Amino acid sequence: MAFNSISEFIQMGNHGAYVWSTYALCLIVLSGLVVQTLLHGRKQRRQLKSRIQREQKS
């Protein structure tokens, strides 16, 4: 561990705000990408399914 204590780790010698905000943003954006991918996929499958069911009926 490069830091002596947790608070030092959080502070990162005055640069904490920069570093942590970067990583927080990163986490948000990357998880957003994954969530969007999964949700979009699910929506498309649902649409396809109802479409196919409609076709089979008619």
Added chain:
Amino acid sequence: MTLSSFFKAELLTLFRRKQSIFNALIFFVMVVTLFPLGVDPSPDFLAPAAGGIIWCAIALAILMSVESLFKEDYNDGSLEQWLVSGHSVSVLVLLKVFAQWLMVVIPLVLALPFLSKMLFLASELIPVMLVSVLVGSPALFLIGAIGAALTVSLRGGAVLMLLLILPLYIPVIIFATGAVRAAQLEMPFTGQLAILGAISLLALAISPLMAAISIKASVS
């Protein structure tokens, strides 16, 4: 065709086609970014020049967006329909220019603060800049509309017309940048803005009539 259906349709066309709106915006952004890249990115150079650069960019963007204002209406026969609509062609021209102004100037005005910041224009000057754009841009549109109407059916002669219209842009730009520069030097600038407003009003009175005459002459 009623005036309101016409105006709505104009807005809708602009919205659908987006081309002229975005072209203007992109053009504007491009000029503003090219300058630091192409000339000199240092604040010492950019800050004093910012007002001029932004106004030149705006004038060029507007010129580009009005240049073919009536072209499509001419090609698809809409201009002919204007003449048989029972409305005064001047009013239709005015509405069209107004729609174009709304759709082009609003994005420009929204982008303006950011781009001004990028060119290191002092924050106090941004309101002056905005006011000068709002007051001066109608003149550019209206003058441009005359040129566009004259050039709509002409081949060859068109160039001359443009050549005649463009010099009329120069006073507008001079007064507008003059206002911004005066504000930069903490001198009074309302005089320049008033002149700008006067030019716009004059253009408002003359341009729709002139454009209507040109359109009637072009469609036959």
Added chain:
Amino acid sequence: MTLSSFFKAELLTLFRRKQSIFNALIFFVMVVTLFPLGVDPSPDFLAPAAGGIIWCAIALAILMSVESLFKEDYNDGSLEQWLVSGHSVSVLVLLKVFAQWLMVVIPLVLALPFLSKMLFLASELIPVMLVSVLVGSPALFLIGAIGAALTVSLRGGAVLMLLLILPLYIPVIIFATGAVRAAQLEMPFTGQLAILGAISLLALAISPLMAAISIKASVS
């Protein structure tokens, strides 16, 4: 249709219509005169910025003249005839771009020395400027042609294409102004010119193919 009749017809259209040629020239002259007027007319400001201003003006003028390169051919059905002419569409694109380049760049190049003087660009730099224009402008035309081909049939999407093509202008402008600036500082500038030439050659290889593909996709 043979290639030579096609090329002759292209030159003739440009000559007849004059619009795009003169538009580009007027645009160029306007940018170059607006700057001293709008920003600062002193030689101290203009001389170092001259290279950048002129190149920005050229880029904008060229952009404006290529933007609707294929529009009329699309509307009057000529593009469809290209596809059934038996010639490679790439070659036709190349010829068209070449004709446009000739008719637009020659007037620009003729006007260049005067306008450079107006911006107090040192006389020794004018040849560098000229060479940079001759070497760099083909890239701008060729890149623009891709954008024009992609946007020819699109509504709404058109803007995006322009947005995509424009960033590609930036490197050309950076290298061209870099060359002029280097010459101004009496540093070697052949490197930048060589890169410019390389970009133009690359564009020459890629652009007609890409434009042809886009045209084929647009005409249906």
Added chain:
Amino acid sequence: MNWTWFHKLGSPKWFFQWADRWGKVCFWFGTVLLIVGVIWGLGFAPQDYQQGNSFRIIYIHVPAAVLAQSCYLAMGIAGFVALVWQMKLAPVFIKAVAPVGAVMAFISLVSGAIWGKPTWGTWWVWDARLTSVLVLFLLYMGVIAIQNTLDDLQLADKAVAVISIVGVINLPIIKYSVEWWNTLHQPATFKLTEKPAMPVEMWLPLLFSALGLYLFAAGVSMWRMQNEVLVRERRANWVKEEVMKRGV
């Protein structure tokens, strides 16, 4: 050379089944690597003697920057394949990867901008590398927007392929911008031919997070491609079976 794999890849059905298996593997393995790399870098790598702790942004900045470029390069190649061999999957690939690349470019821009504040004293400068990365981001946005707005699928696919190919010219500009222009930005620390100037404890976590992000992006892209394949092949029987089989 045996080209069957190439042709197999061209078959949407085969790809779908292949991606079903490998997508998950890539994604989870990549996520773990990325987390390990980042925690290592944040907590255990030594402090930089010049920049202090702000340099720890590097563990996401550089991987994201590298990936943003790689994604575009891949799109350029796919564009070429799409135009030359008319392979069905190539436009699908472009469409799927563009948002991933856009996210990476975004991260690299934002992390760079944040990093710039403590080190250069400003968020943004008109520097060639920064501008060219911005251009890269805009290219991604353009590709995404085209795919979303054009209703003529064939035209959209062609347009996107063309843009992907043409935009590749931006990549060498990003790469060499630090050498061609004297800029604020750091020149390359990793070169294939030389030993890195950084100590091992610093670059090893970087390697981890970079590899992790690569695999993560590959996994996500495969999922996106699967979605797209289903929609495009909706008339095929195997898609009907596939969709009906899985309860949604």
Added chain:
Amino acid sequence: MQAVTTLCVENLWLERGDRDLCRGLSFSLQGGQVARIIGENGAGKSSLLKYLVGTLSAVEGSVAFNGEDISAHRDVLIQDLLYIGHTPGVKSVFTVAENLKLYAPHSSNQELEYALTQVSLDAYWDTPAAQLSAGQKRRVALARLWLTQKPVWLLDEPFTALDVSGVEVLEQRIKDHVITGGIVVLTTHQPLHSLNPVTIELAS
């Protein structure tokens, strides 16, 4: 009841470039009549319509509408006139419905739907005009005829690009219109089936 609509042209001399299109042409139409201008390609049929509309000026001659001389100002006529030329002002960025709404803003959606059904475009309500076939584009322009109250119609080659059933529907609409006292002036090179027009001949 309102007086019968009349449209009279006296001693008309039209010129285009150096070519005389007509000289001393006179005719007079009244409500209930269909007039067909005949003449070869380039004889001046479209020019004559443009003169009536007022976008082309004549060397000599006068027009009277409902007995009033309107040679100098077409305003009175224009209030009562519907003109569909070679390029009928159909906007390709607009959908079919939007195109109709532009020219018939007061019509309700039912009325628009009725008009579109008449020209068999009801399935294309939301299609951009750019994606229509040549004949369908023409039909968009012609749908206005089912939405208008104007008594005088000037139609320049309305049957162009229409298929057989389209021609039939349009002829029927024209017949219905003149029965209620309207005037229709049209040009066409195709034979007419159910109409029995007055002819105005332009010799060249």
Added chain:
Amino acid sequence: MQAVTTLCVENLWLERGDRDLCRGLSFSLQGGQVARIIGENGAGKSSLLKYLVGTLSAVEGSVAFNGEDISAHRDVLIQDLLYIGHTPGVKSVFTVAENLKLYAPHSSNQELEYALTQVSLDAYWDTPAAQLSAGQKRRVALARLWLTQKPVWLLDEPFTALDVSGVEVLEQRIKDHVITGGIVVLTTHQPLHSLNPVTIELAS
């Protein structure tokens, strides 16, 4: 003597948007035949011609020209083909003669004059196409038919805007062409007088 020209389409499935224009369409033409595509407005006649020309791709199907399958590349066909669509590529800034010269650069002035006389445009040699009437513009495009050697003609509504004598002259030219072994595929909504075409029907 050269072998007879043939043009065969097998099992064609054309789609536009989500609409099927034709499915399982097959026909086969050979030198000497005039084929007329019939169908309502929007049935897909123009689209079929565009498919033959190669600017529109099909979902399924193949074309063979002179026995050779050209589904993937139209090059062979295009060498032998003349296509005049709805918008025939007449440049309005060019004069009539310049317009012809663009497409028939090897023709001498006599030949151009001959072609223009055929379409009654000999008096308009130096007139810019912008100043022509609708039918005259169409004639400029059609004058190419008197200057070409290509065996296969694809004509999309060639009779539009033509007057009666224009239609006659054009029909005669088409007859002359097929007699010498050419193939003509055309679409039109007007009745034909002297031609006796094979019909290709597009049901919608």
